[in-house]
Amino acid sequence: MELKCIGCGKCVRVCPFDAIEMNDKKAKITEKCTACGQCVEACPVKVIEKEEAKKRGVNVDEYRGVWVFAEQREGNLLNVAIELVGEGRKIADALETELTAVLLGNKVDDLAEKLVKYGADKVLYADSELLEVYTTDGYTKVIYDMIDEIKPEIMLIGATNIGRDLGPRISARVHTGLTADCTRLDVDLENRRLMQTRPAFGGNLMATIICPDHRPQMSTVRPGVMEKAKYDENRTGEIIKFTPNLNSEDIKAKVIEVVKGGKAEVQLEEAKIIVSGGRGLGNTEGFKLIEDLAKKLGGVVGASRATVDAGWIEHGHQVGQTGKTVRPTLYVACGISGAIQHLAGMQDSKVIVAINKDPNAPIFKVADYGIVGDVYEILPELIEALDNVDDIMDAFKELAK
Template sequence: MAYVDPAKNEHSLYKGVWIFAEQRERKLMPVVYELLGEARKMADKLNVEVVAVLIGDKVEHLSQDLINHGADEVLLYENKAIKNYTTEAYSKIISKMIEEKKPEIILLGATHIGRDLAPRIAARTATGLTADCTNLEIDEEDGKLLMTRPAFGGNIMATIVCPNHRPQMSTVRPGVMKKAEEDKSRSGKITKFDYALNEEEIRTKIIEIIKEAKHDVAIEEAEIIVAGGRGLAKKEGFELLERLAKKLGGVVGASRATVDSGWISQAHQVGQTGKTVRPKLYIACGISGAIQHIAGMKDSEYIVAINKNPDAAIFKVADYGIVGDLYDIIPKIIDSIDNIDELEKII
């Protein structure tokens, strides 16, 4: 008699790739489109459907956008009690969805909400969780999810599997994956989930939301980034980078060393402990090229490096390298842009 692995037999009950369609103030977060792109590829390999989990108050209008970007089904739950995110309510609702629907894979963005929510769901559903993934693949042999994330300070990449429990869960760093393309001809279904949420069970109440004034641009969305490192030598160096970024229609990025030195806010930090970006153009100014920084920007379409040290590691990943003093080079680049602008006006 052949041996039947009870765990694998039980796994056959779990099907489908889910993504958490995080929304704030009834607007989808950018990482949702990245998750849809990855989910679509996985679902096609596994021959299953992509389901987008959408939760909130009066958010049904977002459903068609999710379908246009790759979802086959939107699992919708609306309740005025969850107009704003609360850990307890969201984790209870999604855990109940998992219990009833049994998805094989669940992906969440590694945002502030995703990082708070994912471990709570994993604990409630008794499954594993791989956080801050930078690559996801389906194993060709057994169909398991291979979840890759940096480990030991970004010095190695670890690939993790969840062999004995379902669903397989992962949070994905924003800016790492390619966004799903929109196809308005796609059709899908919207399923309203029935769950009697008892407001008395929600022990944490949001009384008031006070928004902090934001002056920083979300660098994950920028197409052009001018980033500075320790080679700037001083805080004022970022003023020069800001001038170049404005000329190019981009934003300013930074290495961890400059953030730790207090030269610029953490919102600008690119790298393993900062943000992962993939702009069309990344200009690295005075950045040596530590592996932790490279991990956050190596997928940029074009990388230009400016550094005094001809042996700097950043040149190994750069498409174009300029050896020299950035305080001599960048003003010349700005002047060249000004000359082009003046020439265009004359023409």
């Protein structure tokens, strides 16, 4: 390129990554280059070329079966694992194939039995002391070896802290795609393709992504989005317990000690009652009322994205497309207008109570009960009433059943 470059600088101006520099009136491409191709189109003398790597695919007909990663911690099965078994069951039935739960751990045989009762046809149970605590290297190697041998066509992983670490490592190892943080899954039966839908551009639109040429088709799925599988005590299935080909040298980073934070994470996805605050609170002080009401009702505090962005409350409380998806039995929305991004995260709640001074707020369209008024007038009266009138408290509890 250097011998033919005319030094016009057009490539420098169009590069979005500042990856081209002018040196002695010649363009030089630096290591910042991402091969986006903008400079190729801009070059007036066509001296910049982009080498396209040949697309590598696999024989998709060799891959069959739906897998879900059954995440467990300290011998307890996470709720998202049960949700994935339920969703995986629907997908497997549509594709007329088997549903397999992938369980890694040490002496968690009871969890393997539970996964069968929840709907798995098979459980691949890797039992090892090296798998008792999650490590990226250990879990990745074991699951990669299973995928390489058995060849599933779909694998679902919960979008937890562990899942978001594990999913990309596995997908990179097997050279397939990964759609992260999905909120909906469908199947193109004709082509056996998983239609993976997730929010994009800050939740302003929903993108549906496919992986046509590589397998397995992989997704991380947001906790709380899918319905939990139903437990059936009479259900039977096959449990394949094995000792994985794993030794301590395979694990580069070892867990010496697990220290839990002093402040427990807000478990919005598991809460039966959620009281959420929105921009209508006006400031962070409004969340004191939200906390008081949540405490009276035996619930937890939620929030809209606007309040999190404003710094009024931590991100762990955020409900919506870019926060957490919840489906409690009672959801109380205080000062929340009802933007589509927020509604997408809570509209499946069993009972929705909305408090807003704007009678035309979109939240009232999904609410089962609406109160038009100022939250600073209504919430104190409601809290006082809950202190003094047992009947009102019983009524709210009845709604939450």
